[in-house]
Amino acid sequence: MKSKLSTLTITLSTLFIVGCSTPAIYTAPNAPVSQIANTPTLAQVDKAVKDSLVGRGWIPQKVSPHIYLGTYNRRELMAKIKITFDTSVFNIQHVESKNLDYDSSDESIHSTYNKWVKNLERDIRKRVDRNVKVDKKRGHIQKKVTSTTHQSQSSGSFSYIQKGMSSKEVVALLGKPNDVTRKVTKKAFNPFYFGSDRFRSTYYYRGLGRIEFNISSHVAEIHHDTSEDGNN
CATH class of the missing domain: 3.30.1450 (Beta-lactamase Inhibitory Protein; Chain:B, domain 1)
Structure with a gap:
């Protein structure tokens, strides 16, 4: 009986440790920049990345036409990421962090960091779609104005x-x-x-x-x- 109790205790302890283990770091690997827009421009994606960082409280730093660094500080926590992007996909990579239990040996980190990254991933997609819609609407308005101008001039x-x-x-x-x-x-x-x-x-x-x-x-x-x- 005692042996069975010991085995049960070990099993429960193992399950507890597994359940409380630090999750694998989330990187949004090759995430599509949009779910509805077929051909966003690089400028539309760039704006979406920057606005998403700012909107979530990150400090953006553009280091190349396809790369942003983002730094986030919250109380004693700190995270720094690198976002690479083009007109099709983007990636969010961990650069460094503080007090988020990052372990480079198995690429694990506190779930709070993963939550931040997933929020950014979702925001970037939404903002790309929004930018495409806004620019498309502006294009229609400009086309209408141009057409109206032509009609006005040609009508005498x-x-x-x-x-x-x-x-x-x-x-x-x-x-x-x-x-x-x-x-x-x-x-x-x-x-x-x-x-x-x-x-x-x-x-x-x-x-x-x-x-x-x-x-x-x-x-x-x-x-x-x-x-x-x-x-x-």
């Missing part, structure tokens, strides 16, 4: 221009004017006038007409004139 009208639009908005739609003039209006000499129409800038567009802006650079008048030669 200022149909997209409205009073109150800024000069930047006008240029975004029509492009740079062929000529620009500036003049002081009569209202500028009225001591009781304090409005924005004391000064006018006029943009001339060949084959379209001219647009007048007030002192705050907003559209004041629109003159359709297909015979406009674009020169003052």
